[in-house]
Amino acid sequence: MNFDTSLWLVFILIGLATTLPRASFIVLGNRVTLPGVVQRALRYAPAAALAAIVVPDLLVVGNELQVFNPKLAAGCAAVTASVLWRNPWLPFIAGMTVLLGLRFGLGL
Amino acid sequence: MTSSFRTGAREGFAAFLPLSVGLVPWALVMGMAMISTGFSPLQAMGMNVIVFAGTAQLGTLPLIAAEAPIWLIIMTALALNLRFVIFSAAIAPGFRGTRLAERWLAGHLLTDGVFAVCLDKMLHNDDPRWRLGYFLAPAAWSWLLWQVFALIGILAAAYIPRQWSLEFMANIALIVLLVPMARVRPMLIAAIIGGTSATLLRNLPLRLGVIVGICAGIAAGFAAENIEHRNKQP
Numbered sequence: 001m002n003f004d005t006s007l008w009l010v011f012i013l014i015g016l017a018t019t020l021p022r023a024s025f026i027v028l029g030n031r032v033t034l035p036g037v038v039q040r041a042l043r044y045a046p047a048a049a050l051a052a053i054v055v056p057d058l059l060v061v062g063n064e065l066q067v068f069n070p071k072l073a074a075g076c077a078a079v080t081a082s083v084l085w086r087n088p089w090l091p092f093i094a095g096m097t098v099l100l101g102l103r104f105g106l107g108l
Numbered sequence: 109m110t111s112s113f114r115t116g117a118r119e120g121f122a123a124f125l126p127l128s129v130g131l132v133p134w135a136l137v138m139g140m141a142m143i144s145t146g147f148s149p150l151q152a153m154g155m156n157v158i159v160f161a162g163t164a165q166l167g168t169l170p171l172i173a174a175e176a177p178i179w180l181i182i183m184t185a186l187a188l189n190l191r192f193v194i195f196s197a198a199i200a201p202g203f204r205g206t207r208l209a210e211r212w213l214a215g216h217l218l219t220d221g222v223f224a225v226c227l228d229k230m231l232h233n234d235d236p237r238w239r240l241g242y243f244l245a246p247a248a249w250s251w252l253l254w255q256v257f258a259l260i261g262i263l264a265a266a267y268i269p270r271q272w273s274l275e276f277m278a279n280i281a282l283i284v285l286l287v288p289m290a291r292v293r294p295m296l297i298a299a300i301i302g303g304t305s306a307t308l309l310r311n312l313p314l315r316l317g318v319i320v321g322i323c324a325g326i327a328a329g330f331a332a333e334n335i336e337h338r339n340k341q342p
Contacts, residue, residue: 023215048325
């Protein structure tokens with residue numbers, strides 16, 4: 001894939017989109033407060049966004065919904081590992097083992 | 109640098125050091141995922157330095173790879189980092205009496221881990237210099253670890269064959285972030301609705317399905333919270 005100079009523009013814009021929320025109240029000080037309703041709604045943004053990014057990638061193969069596919073199996077392995085153990089490496093090891101095992105071992 | 113800044117820095121660093129090990133696999137995965145997306149090592153390090161926000165970096169990689177429109181990439185990064193508006197509001201009193209430039213720096217360096225470690229003591233100490241040291245030392249240490257291990261990941265990824273699908277590690281990383289959130293029921297509902305609607309709406313133009321999914325997920329989580337709350341009342 002080819003990425004040109006516009007990629008750097010994208011980085012800068014993503015940088016702004018991530019720094020402005022973090023800096024917002026620290027820079028503004030206590031002059032402004034956030035309504036409780038907004039605070040409560042904002043808490044759901046990351047979970048919704050993470051799922052909106054990951055789930056389609058696990059369920060869709062070549063634009064078709066496919067429940068039995070190596071990526072979904074690997075995702076389930078990663079979920080199981082992170083539910084059961086605190087070790088930060090295990091989900092990666094479990095997920096990649098299942099993905100590569102199914103791809104190379106079973107040729108899926 | 110005043111001596112109370114140094115004392116604060118030492119104490120903050122000591123409090124954060126054991127936790128900071130957890131950053132290592134993330135940074136390695138981040139480095140490898142950026143290379144798997146197709147970035148050059150310079151581009152990957154550029155993103156890592158400019159953005160310095162793991163979730164938003166990992167979350168926008170698939171969109172960048174799919175050549176999604178810029179505004180969608182920005183909106184997604186924003187959605188992934190909106191929780192920091194709340195963190196920022198909570199920790200803001202800890203920065204009273206510090207200069208504007210220091211506040212911007214502190215804002216850029218704010219991460220989940222540093223927030224969790226620093227919040228309490230920053231709100232209960234009267235010395236602004238001590239507080240700034242207590243925040244900046246762990247924050248700068250996180251930054252350094254993040255950059256160093258991302259670079260190691262970047263260099264290692266260049267020697268790993270593409271068939272190994274290392275880019276999938278970005279998905280695993282996002283799953284690992286999602287799992288502890290989804291232990292709370294409304295949060296789980298937000299994730300299920302967000303994921304399902306983004307999947308069903310994947311053919312919308314401009315990959316709008318992601319944004320619609322995020323909005324639907326937020327609405328569903330919020331509604332579930334309100335229903336739960338109402339049921340608890342006598």
